Amino acid sequence: MNVSITINGTVYERDIEPRMLLVHFIREELGLTGTNIGCDTSQCGACTIHMDGRSLKSCTCLAVQADGREITTIEGLADGDNLHPMQEAFWDNHGLQCGYCTPGMIMASTAFLKDNPHPTEEEIRHALEGNFCRCTGYQNIVKSIKAASEKMGG
Amino acid sequence: MSMRPANFDYQRPTSLSEAIQLLANNDEAKALAGGHSLIPAMNQRLSTPEQLVDIGRLDELKGISTNNGTLSIGALSTHAQIAASSDVRTHCAALATATGLVGDPQVRNWGTLGGNLAHADPASDPPTVVLAAGGTLHLQGPNGTRSVSADNFFIDLFTTDLQPGELITRIEIPSLQGKKNAYVKLAHPASRYAIVGVCVVLEMNGNECVSARVAVGGATPKATRSPSAEERLTGSSLQVAAVDAAAEALVNDIAGDVMGDLFAPEDYRRAMAGVYLKRAVQAAMA
Amino acid sequence: MGTRIFGSGIRRREDPRLITGQAKYTDDMVLPGMVHLAMVRSPHAHARIVNIDTSAAEAMDGVIAVYTGEQVTLNPLPCAWLIPDSDLITPEHPAVAVEKVRYVGDAVALVVAETRYQAEDAADAVRVEYEVLPAVVNPEAATRAGAPQLHDDVPNNIAFRWVASSGDEGVEQAFAEADVVVKERIVQQRLIPTAMEPRSAFAQWNDAAEELTVWYTTQNPHIHRFVLSGVTGVPEHKLRVIAPEVGGGFGSKIPVYADEALTAWVAMQLNRPVKWTETRSENYQVTIHGRDHIEYVELAAKNDGTVTGIRGTVYAGLGGYLSTAGPGVPTILHGLMYSGAYTFPNIRCETIGVMTNTTPVDAYRGAGRPEATFLIERLMDKMAKALNMDPVELRRKNLIPPFENGHDVAIGLTYDSGNYEAALNKALEIVDYDALRREQAEARTKGRYIGIGVSTYSEICGLGPSQVAGAVGFQGGLWESAIIRVSPAGKVQAMIGASPHGQGEETTFAQLISDELGFPVEDIEIVHGDTNQTPMGWGTYGSRTTPVAGAALVLAARKLKEKARAMAAHLLEAAVEDIDYEDGKFFVKGSPDNAKTIQEITLMATVAWDLPEGMDPGMEESQFYDPPNFVYPFGAHIAVVEVDPETGIVKLKRYIAVDDCGPQINPVIVAGQVHGGIVQGIGQALFEGAVYDDNGQLLTGTMMDYTLPRADDFPNFELDHTVTPSPHHPAGIKGVGETGTIASTPTVYNAVIDALQPFGVEQIDMPLTPSRVWQAIQESSSNRGGD
Amino acid sequence: MQLTGSYKFNHEQQAVWDVLMNPDAIAKALPGVDELIPVEGEPDTWRADAKLGIATVRGKYSGIVKLSEQNPPNQYRLTVSGSGQNSIIDGTTLISLSYDADNQQTILNWEADVQISGKLASIGQRLIGAAANMMSKQFFQGLEKQLPKS
Structure with missing residues (x-):
C-alpha cells in the first residue's frame, strides 16, 4: 500500500506492507535510527515520537495509520544546530547514561510540556509512566525536564 | 519471537456505512480504531486478523458534546481528549479521572474510548465508570442502529453485546452534575491495568445518600455492579459503619468471580475491592 | 592555576550524539546485501527433540536458509569461571540444542530471510515435535532425590559445592558459644537485568580475506573475540569485534551467548551480512538472569x-x-x-x-x-x-x-x-x-x-589482580591496558581495552588525561569498543573500568609526562630535574614565564628534528596495569x-x-x-x-x-x-x-x-x-x- | 494450574451423561470446533482443528480430545492437548456428575489441571484462569443447548 508520511518536515512516499509498524518504517525504511525499540508490549517508551504534535509509541501504530500525518522524531527536534531546550537540559543535567531510552524520554517530555508547561516534580514523575530508564534511576531525568520547563517557560 | 504482526488485508473506508459493510462481509475482519489494544496483541501474534478495517478517520465517530446535560462522546475520542474535556469534568468527573489513568500518556493520546469499551478488557478503567454512571452505548451495524445500556453491554471476559459487523458510534452518559462521583484505582505496577478499580456515583440529599451506583472493575472478568453495596449506601448518611458495610457487601457480591494472578491473588483482590470502595466514597465526598 | 578538571562535574562528551539520535547501536547498522536471522525457540522447559520439520518454513517467501542444531558446526559454548576445589562439572552447552532442550527459549533452529518480517513468519512455520520431560525450577528442590535430571553428567543437578571458611572449627565454636543466634531463610529472587537495549549482533564475513567482523552488544569486546574465536574457529587476528553504542548491560552483556556466535556462523555460511536482534520477550527468556x-x-x-x-x-x-x-x-x-x-x-x-x-x-x-x-x-x-x-x-x-x-x-x-x-x-x-x-x-x-x-x-x-583471577579459576586475566597517542598538533587519542556503555568514561577518562597532562578535554578522544583499534582489555564490569583501566591510563599519562619533561628540559636547555610542570606547561623552576606547552613539546617530539639523546620520536605511550x-x-x-x-x-x-x-x-x-x-x-x-x-x-x-x-x-x-x-x-x-x-x-x-x-x-x-x-x-x- | 468449577443442567443425569459422551455434541459445543475426527486405533480419541480464543486473542489450534476413565453416568476424564499461536495447551479434567433431586438438576463438577506453554504462558498470565472458566462455561452451555428442552 502507498503511504505518504511527513517526517521531520520531509514527505516520504513508500509502498509498504500494511503490517509494517510505524517504528519499523522510521527505522528500517527511512534509516532514522534515533528512535529505538526496547520492548514488544508497548511498555518501555523508547520508540516515542510525535504524531500530529502528540506523543505516540511508534511500535503501537501501523505505518498505514500514519498516512498523511506529520511526524517528528528525535532527529527532527533540534532547530538546525541549535539543540531543543529539552536536549540541552538532558545534557546539562546528566539526564542520560547509556542513552538508549533518551530519545523516547525527550520526545515524551517535550510533548508533556506542551500540555503542562509548568509541571511540579510529582507531575513530571507521573508523566514518565510510559517510559523506562534502567541507568539513571530517573533522578536526573526529572531534573532535566524541570530545568527545561523553567528555561522554556522563560 | 515476534514483535511484528502477521500479514493482513488493510481497508480504510471513508464512511461508517462502508466500514460496517466491510466488517459484515468478513468474519475474520477486525475494526481498527486507535489500535492500542489490538496492535500489541498483533505484535505478539496472539491476534492474527485477516483484515483490518481502519475506522480511525471517520468523522462520524468523533467529538464530545453535551445535550441537555447528557454527555455524548464519539467513539473515536481519545482518553486524553476525554480526560481534558471540560464537559466531561463537569458532567462525569469520574470518567475524566479514569481516562486519565489508562495506560500511560502515549496510550491515552491515541487509544480511544470506543475501542477500549469494545475490547472490554476486565482490567481496563473506562468500562467501570461507564457502567456506574449509567452510560448507554450507541451501536451501528448491518441491521441499523441500536442502543444498549452499559449494564447489558459487558457480558464476560473481553465479551460484549457487539454483534458481527457492529461498531460503537458514541457513548452517552447522563449528567452526574450535582451527584458525587469518583473513580479510584489500584494499578498493576508493570502493566498499569487495574487490579481493582471502583467507581461510585452518589446522589445526596443533605447528608443522606438517596441513590447510589457502584461498579468494580479489574477484580472480575468484566466490570460489575454491586447491588448490595448500592443498597447499603442508599439511605445512609455515609457514616463509617454504612460504608464499611457497603464494602463488605461489594466483596460478597463479587466473591465467586474474583480473578487472581501472580501480583494480586484472589483474596487480596477481594479485600482491595472493599478498601477501594471506601476510598471511592471518600474521594467522591471530598 | 585554573580550576582542576579532576573533580569537576563537566557535561558528558558522549551526550551530543545520544540526545540527537545520531548514536549508532548494533541494530542500527546496515550493510548492502544484509539478511535477517530469527531463532526458533523451545516452548518447553525440558524436552527431548523428536523431530524438526523445516520444509514449510523453507518454502516461504524470502527465506534463504533454515538450520537445525545438527547442521550448525560451532564448538560448544565454554564456561569461563572454573572455580577450584569444588568438583565443578561443566556440562556441554551446544549453541543450538540437538537432543534435548533445557529451558524455555533454548534455540532449536535458525531461520534466515531477506527481511525481518519474513524471518519471523518462517520461524513460526518451523514444526518441532517434542517429548516433554518433567522440569525443575527451584534450586533446592532440584538437588533432592527423584528430581528431574537436566544433564546426564551432573548427578543430582549439582554442578559444584564450594566452601569459603575462616576455619570451620572456629565457626563451630562461635555458634556453640554464642549468647544469641539469629537465623533466616532468604530467597534472593531471580532478577532480569533488562538493559534497555536488547542484545543484538551484526556479522560480516569476507570470504576472500577470511575475515569476520561482528558488531555486538557487549561489555567486553576483547573477551568476546577471544571466546568467539574458539567457538567459530576464526583465528583472533582475523576476527574483529566492535561494540558500537551499547544501551546498558548491568552484567547481561558480559556472557558469551549462542545467538551472537550463530549470527557470525550464518554470515560465514552465506557470505552475506547477517543481523539478529532479540525482542524483549526473547531477552527475558534467554539473556541471563x-x-x-x-x-x-x-x-x-x-x-x-x-x-x-x-x-x-x-x-x-x-x-x-x-x-x-x-x-x-x-x-x-x-x-x-x-x-x-x-x-x-x-x-x-x-x-x-x-x-x-x-x-x-x-x-x-x-x-x-x-x-x-x-x-x-x-x-x-x-x-x-x-x-x-x-x-x-x-x-x-x-x-x-x-x-x-x-x-x-x-x-x-x-x-x-x-x-x-x-x-x-x-x-x-x-x-x-x-x-x-x-x-x-x-x-x-x-x-x-x-x-x-x-x-x-x-x-x-x-x-582484580590477575593472579587472584587465576587462583579462583577465572579463565582470563583481569588487567587493563591503555595507549595515549598525541598527534603532531597536540590532539589526543586514548585507546582503552575496557568498554564503557553508559558509564561516561569518554568524559571522566578525558578528565584524567587532562588533569595529568594539561590537554584541554575537548582535544582528547577516548577510543574504546573495537578490538582492531584498542589494546587488549578484559572489559567493563565489576566496577573495574576506572579502578583498573583508569589506573592504566593515569600511568600511561605519567609516562608521557616524563617524556614531555625530558623533551622540555632539552628544549629549555635545563636539567630534567629542574623542570616544573603546571597546567600543561613545562618550565625551569622559578621561571614560569618561559614555558613550553605540552602541545609545543609534542610537535617537537613528533617532527623529531632534535631529540635528546636516546629518546624515540613521537608522543605515545602504552601501559599495562594489573592491580595489586x-x-x-x-x-x-x-x-x-x-x-x-x-x-x-x-x-x-x-x-x-x-x-x-x-x-x-x-x-x-x-x-x-x-x-x-x-x-x-x-x-x-x-x-x-x-x-x-x-x-x-x-x-x-x-x-x-x-x-x-x-x-x-x-x-x-x-x-x-x-x-x-x-x-x-x-x-x-x-x-x-x-x-x-x-x-x-x-x-x-x-x-x-x-x-x-x-x-x-x-x-x-x-x-x-x-x-x-x-x-x-x-x-x-x-x-x-x-x- | 489447577482450576475447578461447576455447572448445573436442568436435565436428568443420564441425559447429561449421554450428551457428554456424544462426539458430535462435543464438537458442536467446543468453541470454534467444527468436527471431531476419530483417531484410528485409539478409542474415544479424536483429532480436532479449532479456532479458539477470546476477542482479539484468537487463533488456530489443532489437537487431540480424549475421553477416559468412564464410570457412567457419574464420572469421566476429558483430556485435551493442542497447539497453536506458538503455544501449547495441555489440560486434563475430571468431570463428575451428581443429581440434585430437590431441584431436579444435574450438577457437574470439574477439576482441571491445565498446563500452558509458550507464548500464552508468558504473556497471558493475568487472564488464563478467567479465560478457562469462561470457555468451560461456553462448552457446557453448548452441550446444554443440545439437550431436549426440559
Missing part, C-alpha cells in the same frame, strides 16, 4: 552485641547451562563478601551450584555482592532486635575501625582503606536519626507506619518508608546515600551511577522478580508482568560522600558502579520490616509487593497492633 539463591544463614553474637560468627548455606540456581561467569558469582563474588564492613571473626559460606530448567544465571549488577550484603544487613537487623539494641548501635559496635592502608578480614581478603563510621555518621546526621525515630514513634500512635532502614556496607570491586588488589568502596545508606496497612503499599519517602569511592573524577557522573544503582537495588526489594511455574514457564515474560521501577516510585535521593583514597590506585580511586545496588536492597527491606514492627511481621519474601505485605499483616499473630 541474576541472583536466584535460597539461603540458610545465621549470625552469632554475644549479649553485648559483639558479633562472633556468620555462616550460610546457599543453593544457587545456575539455569539450564553454565553461563560464562555463572559459577563465580555465587561463590567468589558472594562468599568472600561475608565480612561486610565488620570485624566478624568467624565466617563460613557454603554454596551449592544447581542446574535447573531455567534461563542461565550470571552476573547482574553487583553480582554476588548484593546477595551477601543483603544477608549480612538482614541478620544485623534481626540480631539488633533479638538483643533489643538499636540497629545503628549494633552496626557501630562491629564496624572495622578506620584504616588507610590495608586491613585483613577473617575471610582472607585485605581491604584497601576504609572509614565506615564516618560515612555512617554523615548519613545519620543528614536524616537526624534520633529525630526520625521520634517521628516514627509519634506516627505510630496515629496509625501511620513509618519504617527506617540503615545499612553500612563495604564491597569488593575493581576486579581489589578496591573496597563503602558507605552507609538510610531509607525511610511508609506502609499503608490497608493495601500493603510501600511508599519510599526518603533515601539517603553516603558513599565513599575515594576521590571523584566527576561528581555528577558518580551521582548518576549511584542513582541508577539505588533504583536497581530497590527494584529487587520492592518490585522485581522473575517467576517460573512448576513446569518452567516464565510467567513474568514481558514488561507487562515483570515490574521495572518507574519515575513515580521514587522521591529525590539525598546523596553525600566521604573521601577515603585507595592506597594502591595511582589516583586513589575506587569503583562506584555497583555500590547503590549493593546497599539499597537491604536498606529498603529493613525499613519495611521496621515499619511493620507493630504487626510483629519478621520476614516477607522479596519483592515486597503490596499483596505480600498485606498478606503478612493479615497473617501476623499480633495484628491487633494495626487496629
Whole structure:
C-alpha cells in the first residue's frame, strides 16, 4: 500500500506492507535510527515520537495509520544546530547514561510540556509512566525536564 | 519471537456505512480504531486478523458534546481528549479521572474510548465508570442502529453485546452534575491495568445518600455492579459503619468471580475491592 | 592555576550524539546485501527433540536458509569461571540444542530471510515435535532425590559445592558459644537485568580475506573475540569485534551467548551480512538472569552485641547451562563478601551450584555482592532486635575501625582503606536519626507506619589482580591496558581495552588525561569498543573500568609526562630535574614565564628534528596495569518508608546515600551511577522478580508482568560522600558502579520490616509487593497492633 | 494450574451423561470446533482443528480430545492437548456428575489441571484462569443447548 508520511518536515512516499509498524518504517525504511525499540508490549517508551504534535509509541501504530500525518522524531527536534531546550537540559543535567531510552524520554517530555508547561516534580514523575530508564534511576531525568520547563517557560 | 504482526488485508473506508459493510462481509475482519489494544496483541501474534478495517478517520465517530446535560462522546475520542474535556469534568468527573489513568500518556493520546469499551478488557478503567454512571452505548451495524445500556453491554471476559459487523458510534452518559462521583484505582505496577478499580456515583440529599451506583472493575472478568453495596449506601448518611458495610457487601457480591494472578491473588483482590470502595466514597465526598 | 578538571562535574562528551539520535547501536547498522536471522525457540522447559520439520518454513517467501542444531558446526559454548576445589562439572552447552532442550527459549533452529518480517513468519512455520520431560525450577528442590535430571553428567543437578571458611572449627565454636543466634531463610529472587537495549549482533564475513567482523552488544569486546574465536574457529587476528553504542548491560552483556556466535556462523555460511536482534520477550527468556539463591544463614553474637560468627548455606540456581561467569558469582563474588564492613571473626559460606530448567544465571549488577550484603544487613537487623539494641548501635559496635592502608578480614581478603563510621555518621546526621525515630514513634500512635532502614556496607570491586583471577579459576586475566597517542598538533587519542556503555568514561577518562597532562578535554578522544583499534582489555564490569583501566591510563599519562619533561628540559636547555610542570606547561623552576606547552613539546617530539639523546620520536605511550588488589568502596545508606496497612503499599519517602569511592573524577557522573544503582537495588526489594511455574514457564515474560521501577516510585535521593583514597590506585580511586545496588536492597527491606514492627511481621519474601505485605499483616499473630 | 468449577443442567443425569459422551455434541459445543475426527486405533480419541480464543486473542489450534476413565453416568476424564499461536495447551479434567433431586438438576463438577506453554504462558498470565472458566462455561452451555428442552 502507498503511504505518504511527513517526517521531520520531509514527505516520504513508500509502498509498504500494511503490517509494517510505524517504528519499523522510521527505522528500517527511512534509516532514522534515533528512535529505538526496547520492548514488544508497548511498555518501555523508547520508540516515542510525535504524531500530529502528540506523543505516540511508534511500535503501537501501523505505518498505514500514519498516512498523511506529520511526524517528528528525535532527529527532527533540534532547530538546525541549535539543540531543543529539552536536549540541552538532558545534557546539562546528566539526564542520560547509556542513552538508549533518551530519545523516547525527550520526545515524551517535550510533548508533556506542551500540555503542562509548568509541571511540579510529582507531575513530571507521573508523566514518565510510559517510559523506562534502567541507568539513571530517573533522578536526573526529572531534573532535566524541570530545568527545561523553567528555561522554556522563560 | 515476534514483535511484528502477521500479514493482513488493510481497508480504510471513508464512511461508517462502508466500514460496517466491510466488517459484515468478513468474519475474520477486525475494526481498527486507535489500535492500542489490538496492535500489541498483533505484535505478539496472539491476534492474527485477516483484515483490518481502519475506522480511525471517520468523522462520524468523533467529538464530545453535551445535550441537555447528557454527555455524548464519539467513539473515536481519545482518553486524553476525554480526560481534558471540560464537559466531561463537569458532567462525569469520574470518567475524566479514569481516562486519565489508562495506560500511560502515549496510550491515552491515541487509544480511544470506543475501542477500549469494545475490547472490554476486565482490567481496563473506562468500562467501570461507564457502567456506574449509567452510560448507554450507541451501536451501528448491518441491521441499523441500536442502543444498549452499559449494564447489558459487558457480558464476560473481553465479551460484549457487539454483534458481527457492529461498531460503537458514541457513548452517552447522563449528567452526574450535582451527584458525587469518583473513580479510584489500584494499578498493576508493570502493566498499569487495574487490579481493582471502583467507581461510585452518589446522589445526596443533605447528608443522606438517596441513590447510589457502584461498579468494580479489574477484580472480575468484566466490570460489575454491586447491588448490595448500592443498597447499603442508599439511605445512609455515609457514616463509617454504612460504608464499611457497603464494602463488605461489594466483596460478597463479587466473591465467586474474583480473578487472581501472580501480583494480586484472589483474596487480596477481594479485600482491595472493599478498601477501594471506601476510598471511592471518600474521594467522591471530598 | 585554573580550576582542576579532576573533580569537576563537566557535561558528558558522549551526550551530543545520544540526545540527537545520531548514536549508532548494533541494530542500527546496515550493510548492502544484509539478511535477517530469527531463532526458533523451545516452548518447553525440558524436552527431548523428536523431530524438526523445516520444509514449510523453507518454502516461504524470502527465506534463504533454515538450520537445525545438527547442521550448525560451532564448538560448544565454554564456561569461563572454573572455580577450584569444588568438583565443578561443566556440562556441554551446544549453541543450538540437538537432543534435548533445557529451558524455555533454548534455540532449536535458525531461520534466515531477506527481511525481518519474513524471518519471523518462517520461524513460526518451523514444526518441532517434542517429548516433554518433567522440569525443575527451584534450586533446592532440584538437588533432592527423584528430581528431574537436566544433564546426564551432573548427578543430582549439582554442578559444584564450594566452601569459603575462616576455619570451620572456629565457626563451630562461635555458634556453640554464642549468647544469641539469629537465623533466616532468604530467597534472593531471580532478577532480569533488562538493559534497555536488547542484545543484538551484526556479522560480516569476507570470504576472500577470511575475515569476520561482528558488531555486538557487549561489555567486553576483547573477551568476546577471544571466546568467539574458539567457538567459530576464526583465528583472533582475523576476527574483529566492535561494540558500537551499547544501551546498558548491568552484567547481561558480559556472557558469551549462542545467538551472537550463530549470527557470525550464518554470515560465514552465506557470505552475506547477517543481523539478529532479540525482542524483549526473547531477552527475558534467554539473556541471563541474576541472583536466584535460597539461603540458610545465621549470625552469632554475644549479649553485648559483639558479633562472633556468620555462616550460610546457599543453593544457587545456575539455569539450564553454565553461563560464562555463572559459577563465580555465587561463590567468589558472594562468599568472600561475608565480612561486610565488620570485624566478624568467624565466617563460613557454603554454596551449592544447581542446574535447573531455567534461563542461565550470571552476573547482574553487583553480582554476588548484593546477595551477601543483603544477608549480612538482614541478620544485623534481626540480631539488633533479638538483643533489643538499636540497629545503628549494633552496626557501630562491629564496624572495622578506620584504616588507610590495608586491613585483613577473617575471610582472607585485605581491604584497601576504609572509614565506615564516618560515612555512617554523615548519613545519620543528614536524616537526624534520633529525630526520625521520634517521628516514627509519634506516627505510630496515629496509625501511620513509618519504617527506617540503615545499612553500612563495604564491597569488593575493581576486579582484580590477575593472579587472584587465576587462583579462583577465572579463565582470563583481569588487567587493563591503555595507549595515549598525541598527534603532531597536540590532539589526543586514548585507546582503552575496557568498554564503557553508559558509564561516561569518554568524559571522566578525558578528565584524567587532562588533569595529568594539561590537554584541554575537548582535544582528547577516548577510543574504546573495537578490538582492531584498542589494546587488549578484559572489559567493563565489576566496577573495574576506572579502578583498573583508569589506573592504566593515569600511568600511561605519567609516562608521557616524563617524556614531555625530558623533551622540555632539552628544549629549555635545563636539567630534567629542574623542570616544573603546571597546567600543561613545562618550565625551569622559578621561571614560569618561559614555558613550553605540552602541545609545543609534542610537535617537537613528533617532527623529531632534535631529540635528546636516546629518546624515540613521537608522543605515545602504552601501559599495562594489573592491580595489586581489589578496591573496597563503602558507605552507609538510610531509607525511610511508609506502609499503608490497608493495601500493603510501600511508599519510599526518603533515601539517603553516603558513599565513599575515594576521590571523584566527576561528581555528577558518580551521582548518576549511584542513582541508577539505588533504583536497581530497590527494584529487587520492592518490585522485581522473575517467576517460573512448576513446569518452567516464565510467567513474568514481558514488561507487562515483570515490574521495572518507574519515575513515580521514587522521591529525590539525598546523596553525600566521604573521601577515603585507595592506597594502591595511582589516583586513589575506587569503583562506584555497583555500590547503590549493593546497599539499597537491604536498606529498603529493613525499613519495611521496621515499619511493620507493630504487626510483629519478621520476614516477607522479596519483592515486597503490596499483596505480600498485606498478606503478612493479615497473617501476623499480633495484628491487633494495626487496629 | 489447577482450576475447578461447576455447572448445573436442568436435565436428568443420564441425559447429561449421554450428551457428554456424544462426539458430535462435543464438537458442536467446543468453541470454534467444527468436527471431531476419530483417531484410528485409539478409542474415544479424536483429532480436532479449532479456532479458539477470546476477542482479539484468537487463533488456530489443532489437537487431540480424549475421553477416559468412564464410570457412567457419574464420572469421566476429558483430556485435551493442542497447539497453536506458538503455544501449547495441555489440560486434563475430571468431570463428575451428581443429581440434585430437590431441584431436579444435574450438577457437574470439574477439576482441571491445565498446563500452558509458550507464548500464552508468558504473556497471558493475568487472564488464563478467567479465560478457562469462561470457555468451560461456553462448552457446557453448548452441550446444554443440545439437550431436549426440559
